[in-house]
Amino acid sequence: MRKRLLFLVTIIFAFSMILAGCSGNNKEEVSGNEKNGTKLELWTFNELHGKYYSHMAKLWNESHPNKKINLVVNVYPYEDAHNKLLVALQSGKGAPDLADIEISKFANFLKGKPQILPLNDVIEPEQNSIVQSRLDIYSKDGKYYGIDFHVGASVIYYNKEILDKAGVNPDDIKTWDDFEKAGKTVLEKTGKPMTTLETTDQWSLWPQVAQLKGSVDFLDENGKVNLDDPQIIKVLKYQQKLIKEGIAIAAPGNFHHAEEYYGFMNKGGAASVWMPMWYMGRFVDYMPDLKGKIVIKPMPSWEIGSPRSAGMGGTGTVVTNQSKHPQLAKEFLAYAKLSKEGNIEIWKQLGFDPIRKDVWNSPELRESNKFTEYFGSNIFDILLEIKDEIEGVKIGERTPEVSDAIKTKILYRTLVDMEDPEKVLKEVTKELK
C-alpha cells in the first residue's frame, strides 16, 4: 500500500516538475522582450516586405527612443499568410498586431463586421499627398482599413535588343493596334513572339481592362460582377487574336512569376511584357542577363488620348482588432508606409513606385541604385509622364471570386483552349451571379 502511495506521489511530483519547467521558460521570454520595447507582431507573405519592416522598425527606434518597439516579423507563404489570418480573425484568437493583405484577398477581410481597425486617424492628415485611388481600394463605408506600398502603375517593358533587330522603335507604339502591327514585324524579322500572356493569373488582362476609357472593370459601380461587359469581351478577343497570330504566346509556366517564365525571358524569349512597375524587382533578381537591354514605357492605349496605365496589385497593411497596442501599431504603420521618409525607403529598398506623390520629384529617387543600374536613370520620368492617366480599379466583396474565376477558368479556356471569349465570359458571369 505504501509503495502504491509512494508511486502516486512520485508521479504527481514528476508532472509538476515538467509543468514548472514549461512556465519557467515562458516567463523568461516575456521579460526578454520587454527590455527591447513593446512587442508588435507582423505577418507578411513576402520576404522583401518583411525585411523592409524590420529595417523601418530599426529607424523608428532610433527616432522614437521613448516609444521603442520590438517588431517580430513572420513571413508565411502567400496562401498560408491570408488563410491563417482569416481563421485567427474569424475565431477571435491568435492574430498579430499588423498584417499584410494582398489586394485580391482584401475583400475577404471586409466582409461582415471587419475585424481590422479603421486607419482614418493616421491617413487623413496625409491624405492630400497620397494617390486617392490607392486608399479607396482598401475602404468600406468611408473608412480606410489598409495602407498600400505602391501605386502599381502598369507599364510595358520592351527588350530593346530584339526591337532593334526588327527595326521597331518603341516610341512609335502608341495604341494597341500599333502594338499588334509592331508585333507582326518582330515576328517576321526575328521569329520571336512580341509578348507573353498570363493564362493562370490576372496581370495581363486586368491592366488592359482597367485602362479602358470610363470606369469599366471586372466589377461595376455597385460591386456586381461585370465580366461580360462588351468592352471586356473586346479586350479578351484582342488577346486571343494576338495568340492566334503568333504575336503573343501563353507565358511559359502559365504566369509571369513562374520559374519557367524567368528562364525563358532571360534568354530573350519575347520582345516585351506589360506588368506593373513593381515587377522591376523580378527583372533585377531573376532575369540578370537582360540588364541594360530593357526599356520601360507607358502601356499603349486603346485609342489615342485614352489612359495609358492603371494601378495594379497592391498590399494593404492592416492593424487587427486583436492588437494589444493598436495606437502604437498604427503610428508605426503610418511611419513605415505614409511618411515621406517611409515612401523614399519604399523606393530604395523595394523599387516600388510609392503612394506619396510629393516624393516622386525628390532627389533621393534620382539616386542611382540597383534599379537605375538595370533600367537606366529615367524610371521616374515615365511615372511623372503618366501620373494623371493611372486608372483606378474597382475592388469589392466579389473581387476574390472574380479573381479566382479569371485565374482558373476564363484565361485558360480562351487563350489556351481557344474557346470563344464572349461565350466563356457570359457563362462565368452567369455562374458567379
Next chain:
Amino acid sequence: MSNGTINTQRNKSNHVVNVKKRIRVPNVLYSQNIAPYFFVLPFILSFCIFFAYPVFSTIIMSFQEVLPGETTFIGLENYKNLWNPTFLKAIKNSTIYTILTLLILIPFPLVLAVFLNSKMMFAKNIFRSITFIPALTSVVVAGIIFRLIFGSQEGALLNSIITFFGGESRAWLNSSGTSMFALVVLATWRWMGVNLLYYLAGLQNIPKELYESAEIDGASTWQKFIYITLPLLKPITVYVLTISIYGGYSMFAESYMLYGSNRSPNDIGLTIVGYLYRNGIEQNNLGFGSAIGITLLLITFIITITQLKFLGMFRKEE
C-alpha cells in the same frame, strides 16, 4: 452458461468487498465498475471534442451565412448554391481519381504482397522498405518533387526522358488527362507500400496447413491463390477498399502541392476538399464551406455503406 456468468459476477463483487476492507483511501481508483469507463474516457472525450462537436456545428453552419462578427440563418441557400459547374467538376475529378486509385492500389499491392510473402523471393526486407519509404515522406516534399518531375520545361525529368527517346516535350500539368495521370502516379508511389503492408499482414495470418492440404490434393499455385489466398484476404480487401474510397475523395494536399496552390488551369486539379478550402477558408465563406463538407460526408458515407452492404459486411458471421 448462465450459471457461469452469475458465478463470475459473484466472485467479482466478493473481490471488490475484499479490497474495500483492506484499503480505504483510494478505493475509487481500484473500482472495477469505474475502470472500464476510465480507460475508454480518452477516446470518448477526443471523439466528442474533435469529431462529434465539430460535425454538429458544421451541420448548423451549413444553414448559415457565417461572417466575422455576424451569423444569420439562411435556410437551404448554401445547398442550393452547390448546384454549379465548378462543384460538379470537383466531384467529377474526385470520383475519377478515386476510381483510378482503387483500380491500381488494390490489385497491385495484393500481387506484390503475395510475391514478397513467397519463400522463393530474395531480399524481401529491402523490397518491403523500398515500397514503404514513400509513405513516410511528407506529401509536401513529394508534391514538390513530382511538380519538378512533371514540369513543362524541356529540362524537367519526364520531358527530358521523352525527348531523349525522340518524343515531344509537353506541359503535363496543363491538360486534364495528363494531370490526372500525374496525380495517380503520385498516389501510387505514396500508398503502394501501405496497402502492401496490410496485405502482407493478412497473408501471414493464413494458416499454412490450408496450402499444405491443397498441395496434397494436387492444387496448382494459381488454384491456391484463387481458392485460398483471395477469399481469406477478403476482410483486408474490404478494409483497404474502404480507406481508399475515403482517401480518394478527401484528396487535397497532393493536388495543392502539384500546382503550388489551390488553383489549377481550368480547375483540372480541383477536388471536393479543394473546393471546400477555396470557399470556406480562402474566400471566408464558412457557411458554404460547411455545406460542401457535409455533402462530402454524405457522398463517402453512402458509397461506403453501399459497398460494405454489397460485400456482405453486415451479415452476421456464422
